[in-house]
Amino acid sequence: MKNLGATANKVLAIAALTLIVHPAVHAEEIVKIGVSGPLTGGSAASGKDIENGVRLAIDEANAQHPMFGKEAVKFVIDSVDDQGDPRVGVQVAQKLVDDGVSMVVGPYNSGVCLPASQVLASAGVPLITPAATNPQITLRGLKTVFRIIPTDAQNAGIAGKYAVTVTKAKRIAVLDDRTAFGQGEAEEFVKAVKAAGGQIVDQEYTNDKAVDFRAQLTNIKSANADLVFFGGLDDQAGLVVKQMKQLGMRTQFLGGGAVADTVFTKVAGASAEGAMAWEYGRPLTELPHGAEFADKYKNKFGIANLTYSPFAYDATWLAIEAMKKAGSAKPAALVAGLDSTNYAGITGNIAFDAHGDLKNPSSTLYQVKNGDWQPVTTTSAH
The missing domain is CATH 3.40.50.2300 (Response regulator)
Known part of the structure; x- marks a missing residue:
């Protein structure tokens, strides 16, 4: 019994020494970036393409060990399947709000984006759509809605x-x-x-x-x-x-x-x-970093990118850079940053007009x- 007691004391001493030598490390701040798109059904390939574009940007950002001031940050993806259905889109938009996402990339379908953006706007969560093009999405006075492709x-x-x-x-x-x-x-x-x-x-x-x-x-x-x-x-x-x-x-x-x-x-x-x-937009092959993006995408996912992943990638990096500049992942700070952004993306220069649409779109x-x-x-x- 004495030997057991001595051994226990040694273990406690070593543990205490370890705490002194290795002080507690502060946990990273987890920042959730939401993605809404059709991951099943007829448009699943495009939905997955958008998700992959977001994932590529997040992985690159995390590899740079981002900081908000002196605090380490880790970005994570929170992806939902809206099935290209407006009713489901509203439900999963609320789920993203409940999950505490800082912003959302998507949806893909205009019919989903119209009602889902209302849900997100009510919660103050910014949305950047890389694909939904119905003009009314950005003409309803919702200050949290942005689009990085031309409208219909x-x-x-x-x-x-x-x-x-x-x-x-x-x-x-x-x-x-x-x-x-x-x-x-x-x-x-x-x-x-x-x-x-x-x-x-x-x-x-x-x-x-x-x-x-x-x-x-x-x-x-x-x-x-x-x-x-x-x-x-x-x-x-x-x-x-x-x-x-x-x-x-x-x-x-x-x-x-x-x-x-x-x-x-x-x-x-x-x-x-x-x-x-x-x-x-412009052909990816004719953009300064288009070929580089296509290679990175194929190397990571084993398939060629489709139409919308470059826009989703830009939307994600745009949001990340705005959060880093603000030193905050709070949605209100992000919205303010997006309003004044001037970002050189894969798809071209991104700056928004008063409605949240591109100032200089091309087709x-x-x-x-x-x-x-x-x-x-x-x-x-x-």
Whole structure:
């Protein structure tokens, strides 16, 4: 028993000495960055692409051992699956608020972003969307909402003017999926066509779950349209082009944002050749650090990046830099920093106007050549 007591005393002495030699280390401040996107369903690839862009930025930031003043900080991702469903989007937005996130990157879908941003704004949590483009998202006076890509009014507006003044289309038809995104694109496209003196000969509608568009395309064919604009996502756009070919239509296909991606060309197959789409921003290959980003992304995730991960990456770094400058992860401090930001990102220079939209947005026309989307021209979205 005496030996046991002596041993115990030695252990206590060593423990005490350890505490003296190695004083307690303060825990890192954990800063949560939320991500909302469709991680399941038809748009899961884009949702995962956005999540990967955020994760890449967070990992890089943590590797730099960030500090808020003298306090160590660790950024963590809090990702939720909004399923591309507005009702689910509201629920997971509230979950992110309850989790105590400092900001949110996303959502991907305009129809989700519209109601989810209200939930976040009510809690004072800033949101930067890298993908949702309906103009109303930033026109409702919500001071916590920001967007780092062109709006539908800008991007689809360019498409409408282009259809009339460059392609010289005389009889233009429109087909959209009736979502906040697709319908918003179509409406802005129609406005621009009419403003440029063009003629809309037919407007058709579908829904975002449809796979058969032959009835609408038959009507467009009967209207003798020489160009059709589609407002919707890449997988449906691919089916539209494929079915146009099956119906013997020679009508030029023009899409808005979210069309020029690999999903479209896989779905459309050989029918994709010659299709055109106006996309947000400049080609990654033409940006100073675009190739570097693409390499980093592929090395980390083993796949090529899609359209929105560079924007998600920029949104995350933009928020991190604003927090570091403020020395705080509090949402109010972050909002103030974002209002005055001037950040050189992968996708270009980022500065916001009074609505939270980009001051200098741009859009690029792509066309499918030899089975791949190739950039044709880039123009200012103003």
